[in-house]
Amino acid sequence: MKPAPFEYVAAHSTGDVVAALAAGDTRVLAGGQSLVLEMNYRTARPARLVDINRVPGFDRLDLDRLDGADGALVAGPLVRHRAFEAGAAPGALGELLRRVARHIAHPPIRARGTLLGSLAYAHPAAEWPAVAVALDARLELLAAGGSRTVAAAEFFTGPFATLRRPDELLHAARLPLLPAGTRVGFAEQRRTRASFAQLAALAAVTVAGGRVVAARIGLVNAARRPIRARAAELALQDGPLDDAAIARAAAAGADLDAEPHPQPYADAGYQRHAVAVLLRRALAEARDGG
Numbered sequence: 001m002k003p004a005p006f007e008y009v010a011a012h013s014t015g016d017v018v019a020a021l022a023a024g025d026t027r028v029l030a031g032g033q034s035l036v037l038e039m040n041y042r043t044a045r046p047a048r049l050v051d052i053n054r055v056p057g058f059d060r061l062d063l064d065r066l067d068g069a070d071g072a073l074v075a076g077p078l079v080r081h082r083a084f085e086a087g088a089a090p091g092a093l094g095e096l097l098r099r100v101a102r103h104i105a106h107p108p109i110r111a112r113g114t115l116l117g118s119l120a121y122a123h124p125a126a127e128w129p130a131v132a133v134a135l136d137a138r139l140e141l142l143a144a145g146g147s148r149t150v151a152a153a154e155f156f157t158g159p160f161a162t163l164r165r166p167d168e169l170l171h172a173a174r175l176p177l178l179p180a181g182t183r184v185g186f187a188e189q190r191r192t193r194a195s196f197a198q199l200a201a202l203a204a205v206t207v208a209g210g211r212v213v214a215a216r217i218g219l220v221n222a223a224r225r226p227i228r229a230r231a232a233e234l235a236l237q238d239g240p241l242d243d244a245a246i247a248r249a250a251a252a253g254a255d256l257d258a259e260p261h262p263q264p265y266a267d268a269g270y271q272r273h274a275v276a277v278l279l280r281r282a283l284a285e286a287r288d289g290g
């Protein structure tokens with residue numbers, strides 16, 4: 001199908017974008033990898049699209065060393081999945097983002113789709129929202145009336161649902177850098193190489209003196225929104241990152257953190273089992289080579 005008729009606005013500045021959004025019934029066109037599909041199916045029929053692809057500076061990926069204890073990576077609205085896959089970010093955070101990005105769709109989609117578009121879209125099986133929640137990312141929203149910052153943990157409220165108001169541009173994501181000694185891992189279950197995940201787990205574990213001093217674990221599609229697996233993290237705390245700790249964390253994540261929800265492919269028991277398997281794989285990857 002073809003999209004329903006709409007007005008097209010090519011923005012050349014942030015002001016153009018927020019002005020178009022303030023007019024109402026307007027959607028941001030970023031990578032277009034989800035929006036155009038929806039418009040072709042006519043599940044989305046916005047009156048207006050504001051194309052942000054020509055706005056100078058929107059593709060910036062900066063390090064802000066003054067943000068928090070270790071600094072933060074700040075991504076603008078046009079930083080594409082491919083930038084992370086290519087290793088544009090430093091340290092353990094960069095390595096985590098690189099491993100995750102490789103699992104998103106396939107190369108042509110990664111060349112167009114954006115981190116912020118994925119966060120704004122909030123697909124329940126998308127990888128970036130779980131990364132943002134696990135890392136305590138902060139999301140900057142901008143509208144004609146002003147700006148605000150929302151913690152990723154609060155931003156996602158359900159499948160395709162966020163705290164973003166329709167007149168707000170998601171202007172930046174601030175991802176805290178991971179401390180020295182952090183090892184990362186990612187594991188995903190999906191039907192084909194290009195399809196969305198059925199479930200996925202990511203881990204960033206900081207080890208000092210042979211003991212786990214911090215852990216950040218995220219789960220994709222293990223609940224109705226992306227979640228941080230706090231029980232799994234607690235099971236690792238203060239001990240070595242060995243097989244026994246990984247098994248305890250995987251069991252805690254599956255039993256206490258996962259909130260199975262109706263899925264076409266699996267009942268609740270299967271989902272908990274798969275979460276345990278994916279957590280074990282992600283944590284073993286972090287221990288062995290992350």
Ligand SMILES: Cc1cc2nc3c(=O)[nH]c(=O)nc-3n(C[C@H](O)[C@H](O)[C@H](O)COP(=O)(O)OP(=O)(O)OC[C@H]3O[C@@H](n4cnc5c(N)ncnc54)[C@H](O)[C@@H]3O)c2cc1C
Binds near residue numbers: 031117195
């Ligand atoms: C075949 C296929 C497979 C895919 N597989 C995966 C996968 O495995 N994992 C995955 O995560 N994704 C997957 N995707 C989706 C892809 O990653 C998209 O790129 C992503 O969901 C949206 O990013 P985008 O930049 O293309 O956004 P768009 O399609 O341009 O926009 C999506 C929505 O977000 C809004 N939006 C975009 N940017 C902003 C902003 N800055 N502020 C406010 N609103 C904004 C738009 O208005 C629209 O409502 C797949 C897509 C396809 C077609």
